[in-house]
Amino acid sequence: MSKVHEDPPFEIYRFSKDTFKELLVRKSIAAPRDVSNKPLVVYLWEYLDKLHTKTILVENNYIDRDYLEDFAGYYVRCFKYYEKVCCRLHFFCNEFNDIEFDSLISHGNFPLTPGLLQYSYLGFLVVKRLPKKFIGRTCLKTYPSEGRRDYPITRENNVNLFGIPLSISSLAFQEQDRVASACATSALWSVFQKTSNLFNHQILSPVEITKVATTHLPITNRVFPNKGLSIYQMAQAIQAVNLEPVEVDVKPQKKPYFEYLIKGNLYAYLHGGVPLIMTFNLFDSSSPSTFVNDLHAVAVTGFSVDNTVVPADDKGFRSRAYRLNKIYVHDDQVGPFARMVFDGNKVTLPDGDVVDSLSTSWFNQDQKGKRRAVPNIVLIPLYHKMRITYDIVYPEIYNFDKFIKTVIISGHEKLTQEFEWDIYVTTVNHLKNNISELGLIYGDLRKNVLLKSMPRFIWRATAYFDGKPLLDIIFDATDIEHGVFLHCIVEYDIFVSNVLKQISRVDALARQFEGTPGWAIIEWFRAQPL
Amino acid sequence: MKKSIVPVVDLDKLSTDVSTWAASPEGQEAIRIAIKDSLDVAELFRESRTVDQKRLHEPVTL
Numbered sequence: 001m002s003k004v005h006e007d008p009p010f011e012i013y014r015f016s017k018d019t020f021k022e023l024l025v026r027k028s029i030a031a032p033r034d035v036s037n038k039p040l041v042v043y044l045w046e047y048l049d050k051l052h053t054k055t056i057l058v059e060n061n062y063i064d065r066d067y068l069e070d071f072a073g074y075y076v077r078c079f080k081y082y083e084k085v086c087c088r089l090h091f092f093c094n095e096f097n098d099i100e101f102d103s104l105i106s107h108g109n110f111p112l113t114p115g116l117l118q119y120s121y122l123g124f125l126v127v128k129r130l131p132k133k134f135i136g137r138t139c140l141k142t143y144p145s146e147g148r149r150d151y152p153i154t155r156e157n158n159v160n161l162f163g164i165p166l167s168i169s170s171l172a173f174q175e176q177d178r179v180a181s182a183c184a185t186s187a188l189w190s191v192f193q194k195t196s197n198l199f200n201h202q203i204l205s206p207v208e209i210t211k212v213a214t215t216h217l218p219i220t221n222r223v224f225p226n227k228g229l230s231i232y233q234m235a236q237a238i239q240a241v242n243l244e245p246v247e248v249d250v251k252p253q254k255k256p257y258f259e260y261l262i263k264g265n266l267y268a269y270l271h272g273g274v275p276l277i278m279t280f281n282l283f284d285s286s287s288p289s290t291f292v293n294d295l296h297a298v299a300v301t302g303f304s305v306d307n308t309v310v311p312a313d314d315k316g317f318r319s320r321a322y323r324l325n326k327i328y329v330h331d332d333q334v335g336p337f338a339r340m341v342f343d344g345n346k347v348t349l350p351d352g353d354v355v356d357s358l359s360t361s362w363f364n365q366d367q368k369g370k371r372r373a374v375p376n377i378v379l380i381p382l383y384h385k386m387r388i389t390y391d392i393v394y395p396e397i398y399n400f401d402k403f404i405k406t407v408i409i410s411g412h413e414k415l416t417q418e419f420e421w422d423i424y425v426t427t428v429n430h431l432k433n434n435i436s437e438l439g440l441i442y443g444d445l446r447k448n449v450l451l452k453s454m455p456r457f458i459w460r461a462t463a464y465f466d467g468k469p470l471l472d473i474i475f476d477a478t479d480i481e482h483g484v485f486l487h488c489i490v491e492y493d494i495f496v497s498n499v500l501k502q503i504s505r506v507d508a509l510a511r512q513f514e515g516t517p518g519w520a521i522i523e524w525f526r527a528q529p530l
Numbered sequence: 531m532k533k534s535i536v537p538v539v540d541l542d543k544l545s546t547d548v549s550t551w552a553a554s555p556e557g558q559e560a561i562r563i564a565i566k567d568s569l570d571v572a573e574l575f576r577e578s579r580t581v582d583q584k585r586l587h588e589p590v591t592l
Contacts, residue, residue, distance in 0.1 A: 182590075182591055182592075183590060183591070183592050184590040184591075227591055228589050228590050228591030228592075229589075229590055230586065230587045230588060230589055230590060231585070231586045231587075231588065231590060232586040232587055234590065235586070246579075247579070247581045247586070248578050248579060248581075249577070249578045249579070249580075249581045249585075250578065257571070257574050261574070261575070261578055279590055282592065292592065294588075294589050294590070294591045294592055295588055295589065295590040295591070295592065296590065296592035297590045315567050315571075333592070376585070376588075377581060377585065377586075389579070390575075391575035391576060391578055391579050392575075394571070394575055395568060395571055395572035395575055398568055398571050398572075399564075399565070399568035399572075402564035402565070402567060402568050403564070405564065406548070406551075406552070406557075406560060406561060406564060407544075407548060409551075409557075409560050410547060410548050410551035410552070410557065495539075498541060499539070499541070499544065502541045502544055502545050503544070503545070503548050505545065506545055506548045506549045506552060507549075508548075508549045508552040508553045509548055509549065509552035509557075509561070512552070512561050512565065513561075513565065516565055516568060516569065517568060517569075517572050518568070530541070
């Protein structure tokens with residue numbers, strides 16, 4: 001008889017480091033040393049501890065859909081017996097015991113209630129009964145926002161715990177098993193959890209992702225056990241779920257504008273709820289230092305902003321994206337929501353180039369200090385109708401901002417203060433909800449905006465001054481690049497609008513901007529009645 | 531609409547001032563630099579989308 005049938009349906013433990021590790025040993029088939037020495041286990045324990053975890057509820061005999069696919073695709077054909085049944089650990093920030101939970105199951109209430117369980121629910125972790133790579137689907141609560149953290153790449157994950165409905169807002173994570181998946185597949189798997197929700201496509205398991213990625217672009221080595229994919233193959237997997245892969249080169253040595261380029265792209269899509277994959281090389285600063293040529297891939301799931309800095313580039317253009325100082329990533333070898341920091345530190349590459357880098361949670365080989373990440377390519381999975389990308393919208397706003405600044409240069413500095421632009425992709429529903437909630441416009445103006453027919457996907461560029469929105473420039477994200485994809489402008493400040501209308505009518509100035517990016521915005525203001 | 535950040539100004543005078551400035555040598559130079567900056571940034575962003583095909587075949591294996 002297998003181990004599965006010997007376990008009771010549930011077990012309850014008080015959370016501690018030793019209990020957590022012991023449970024992982026017992027519920028997987030990993031050796032104790034493989035659990036204790038695993039950085040991912042240490043990361044997860046610390047993460048759960050910071051969430052103030054008090055209780056672990058073990059749900060034995062759990063069937064996990066993603067693992068079942070991987071099991072059917074690989075493990076079932078091994079001569080050695082591997083179990084298809086997993087175990088799921090649930091985490092709570094309140095304390096309760098077996099008797100109280102049993103009472104809830106038997107009587108449906110008192111002293112524990114479904115509401116209390118939901119209130120204290122911190123998420124779950126699936127343990128696969130495998131050696132070494134046993135961390136399966138994991139959904140954990142995010143850290144509190146505290147006015148700086150933002151996790152837009154999460155979704156509601158519904159859980160049914162013996163008839164008790166629970167829900168956790170998170171993004172699923174799992175470690176690579178080096179059989180069905182390496183880092184590339186794991187990052188794609190996490191990203192698809194969100195895009196399936198956003199763009200309504202099927203969710204592929206890791207083994208399915210690896211298969212579709214290598215169908216048309218086979219690798220010379222065997223596909224399974226999988227050692228990794230190329231960016232080309234990752235793009236192929238994105239197309240397999242009917243999304244379009246957009247690749248952005250963010251390699252710093254090629255881009256003097258690196259910081260603004262990468263922060264702008266990350267923010268514009270993340271803020272709009274679109275997840276991204278970032279690939280990077282790791283730089284090990286052990287002595288002697290080494291640059292790892294093979295790339296690593298992570299799913300970018302959130303960001304943190306610094307509200308104390310002036311978010312301006314070296315030419316004075318202010319963008320909310322430049323406040324971004326950290327990103328949170330699902331790094332399959334570090335953990336969920338792992339932090340990478342834009343700390344300004346540079347590294348010297350083998351060719352002598354000194355380039356920007358981000359901090360990581362990867363230890364150096366000598367275990368002293370952490371490795372640095374040198375970004376390479378960002379891969380963005382977009383709905384096929386989203387044809388206008390950030391690189392097209394940004395210059396429009398950048399040039400329009402330059403046009404506005406000419407008024408400041410001409411001596412009217414009080415007229416148009418330094419605008420801070422918030423540029424991101426969004427949907428018409430989000431835009432209209434937000435305009436309704438803002439309460440900045442009323443009457444016909446509000447009615448005209450809310451009743452206006454708009455495309456489903458739009459780019460929104462809001463000009464702020466001192467935290468107050470002045471105008472919203474809306475672009476049609478489904479239009480063609482060489483057309484006029486400006487859709488409309490929503491004005492919140494009548495005097496600012498009047499100044500913009502007036503200077504747009506000054507031919508000596510405006511005509512010089514004709515044909516440059518942003519001309520459509522100037523033309524729009526020229527056409528509005530004063 | 532809420533109170534504006536912009537003080538009440540004479541829009542006709544603004545128009546004349548901007549027009550005069552834009553036609554002046556310093557205005558012309560400032561506008562030329564502004565447009566050049568914008569076109570440089572647009573080019574940089576355009577380049578970021580043209581990834582060398584060879585790099586797309588680099589292994590992502592860690």
